[in-house]
Amino acid sequence: MGLLDQLAGQFLRQLTGGRREQSGLLDMIFSLVQNYPGGLAGLVQQFTQAGYADQAKSWVGTGENLPISPEQIISALGARKVNSMAQEFNVNQQTAASGLAGLLPIIVDRLTPKGQVTQGDELSSLLSGLQKEL
Numbered sequence: 163m164g165l166l167d168q169l170a171g172q173f174l175r176q177l178t179g180g181r182r183e184q185s186g187l188l189d190m191i192f193s194l195v196q197n198y199p200g201g202l203a204g205l206v207q208q209f210t211q212a213g214y215a216d217q218a219k220s221w222v223g224t225g226e227n228l229p230i231s232p233e234q235i236i237s238a239l240g241a242r243k244v245n246s247m248a249q250e251f252n253v254n255q256q257t258a259a260s261g262l263a264g265l266l267p268i269i270v271d272r273l274t275p276k277g278q279v280t281q282g283d284e285l286s287s288l289l290s291g292l293q294k295e296l
Contacts, residue, residue, distance in 0.1 A: 187261035190251040191269055192289060194262075203279045206270065212238035221270035224277040230267065232259035 198205040209218040209230075220228040236244050236259050248258035273280060273288050280288060 186251040186253045187257070187265065190247050190253070190258060191262060191265050193251070194247065194266075195269065195273065196289065201281065202270070202273060202285055203281065206279055209238050214238055217267070218270075221267045222274045222277060222279060227267040227271050230263050232256065232263045235259045235262045235266070 195202055195205060198208070200207065206218045206222060209215070214230060214234060217228045217230045217234075220226060230238075239262075241255075244259050244262070245255050248255045251258070253261070273285060275288075
């Protein structure tokens with residue numbers, strides 16, 4: 163298990179007390195990446211258009227990931243979207259926003275190992291591998 167996996171695991175344990183909530187957060191994030199209009203590229207574009215281009219570029223790039231706050235997640239995705247995902251995956255809205263803020267930079271970083279957004283089969287393969295690791 164790599165350092166990023168350990169950090170993600172620690173973050174999940176701190177954020178949630180129960181295993182079910184941890185699983186719900188991970189499922190929520192993977193669903194967001196897989197089902198966002200335009201896929202991973204569309205999701206990155208959404209953060210860019212919402213004014214968080216520096217963060218989004220850092221997650222895709224090969225350097226340090228810039229953080230994003232739960233409030234910025236809600237601003238970028240919209241409160242309705244975050245609330246809808248929270249309900250679907252059985253976590254409260256604040257936990258959903260905090261989980262996305264803590265884990266989305268790690269997940270996007272891991273899905274863009276060459277510093278560029280992956281598409282199609284390559285993205286599916288990376289997602290599948292990452293889901294097994296976490």
